[in-house]
Amino acid sequence: MKTLTHAIPPLAVAFVWALAAAPAVAAPARADPAAQLDKICGAKAAAPQTEAVSGDLEKALLLSDDQKKALQAYRDAKTKAVADAKVKLCADRPDVTTFAGGLAFSENLLETRLDIVRTLDAQLLAFYNGLNTEQKTKFDQLRQQAPRRRR
Template sequence: MTKVFRALFAAVPIVAICAGFAFAQMGPAPVGFGHGNAMLGRLCNPTTPPFPADKVAARLTEMLKLTDAQKPALKDLEDSVAKAIEDTKSLCLEKPDMTSLPGRAAFAAKRMTVMAAAINSVQPKLEAFYNTLDDKQKAAFNEMHGPGMMRRWGHHHEQQGDDEDEPAQP
């Protein structure tokens, strides 16, 4: 597997991790944002806390033991992810018709297009950051995915049934 392919493949988990942090921070969806569409409600809720990009970057810095030379590339990635999340809020500009199956399908297609654009905008910065890592850091970074990721990053979400008294795994 080439380095570029691994970096591209890593874009999806990074965006998913960031989105997971963002949605976990959002809390329950407000009433009235559409039948069965909690994601839109949380994304478009003006009281939703902003994505904690600084906390994610601090955790990555700690977990990967980044050098001062690597930190600017992480900052570029952090800024790119924050902008991509802001760009996804374009979905909030118009209220989709969630009362019909065609309306829900049209919104799902629009949401997928916006998410693909977000991933494509983050990918070059992710690749640039990934290329600053040494082999040991790349191995650790490549393992940052899958079940329990939020727990390993020290995030507990009560609604998912996590036990807050249980220590975070390394």
């Protein structure tokens, strides 16, 4: 059972970080569908906050060089996953003003978000598994204390 409890937090963290820290692909609040699409695909789309979060982790966990490399691999994977997701979502701008177009875009958005989770899970799990017991405890505490970002 102890193995299961250590396996769940990294998966949960990957899900939270992939969705919450990547507002460029996160679903905006309900509003005008065209405005939602512009918010995701527009030139002013928000960039993921990976660097700030990673910098905080480096300081709080006192990471070794190998651990920093694993965290950088996660950062790189996240940057690529978010860029790929934006391309996938925005390549053919659907007509979200129609019911069918809105449903199709919602489905594509959810699939894209799941792709991000699947992509980042291995990188984040590798980073987490490279932490010692004290660092894992601190990481889990930080994760629980982190404010929920808007979705």
